[in-house]
């Protein structure tokens with residue numbers, strides 16, 4: 001695994017309960033996945049209270065440790081990366097912070113900055 005960097009900063013990932021914040025539009029990101037490059041792009045900046053739609057389009061089926069993807073604190077249900085199967089994660093960040101995109105066990109593979 002190439003970029004298993006254990007970040008000393010364990011910024012945290014507790015999303016506040018969803019409020020009934022009205023949101024006009026979704027910020028939408030489309031991400032690719034290959035075994036060679038993992039997810040690309042992998043760094044995003046979004047706004048508190050604004051709905052986010054993160055779509056992942058795997059062109060490979062992932063295996064082993066990195067075979068599922070999640071965003072602890074924003075999308076807590078691991079989704080399997082399977083060739084040809086689109087994954088859509090939609091959430092509205094309620095709290096500013098740095099949220100890692102991870103595998104099911106928490107190994108970082110990207111970042112969502114919530115401002």
Ligand SMILES: [Cu+2]
Nearest residue numbers: 065066103105
């Ligand atoms: Cu893992």
